[in-house]
Amino acid sequence: MIKLKAIEEKSVSHVGYGAGSGDIINEEYECPCGQGKVFYEKDDIPGFRSSDIWCTCKECDDKYTFRRGIAEEKSK
Numbered sequence: 001m002i003k004l005k006a007i008e009e010k011s012v013s014h015v016g017y018g019a020g021s022g023d024i025i026n027e028e029y030e031c032p033c034g035q036g037k038v039f040y041e042k043d044d045i046p047g048f049r050s051s052d053i054w055c056t057c058k059e060c061d062d063k064y065t066f067r068r069g070i071a072e073e074k075s076k
Ligand SMILES: [Zn+2]
Pocket: 031, 032, 033, 034, 035, 036, 057, 058, 059, 060, 061
């Protein structure tokens, strides 16, 4: 398990979709090899919660699965 290096974290408030306001959290990390980036996005809005994580580095994307702030080597 590799802890990713955070580059940027920001959260933006959102007026919401009729069930109250919330936040959209965006986090940016360096990928394990340092050649690309890992993006994490979470919508923390009542009635509309989803999160997504993706890596711009093909090599690391093939090699690891990502969770918030963490990369785990895929089992072969
Ligand atoms: Zn990489």
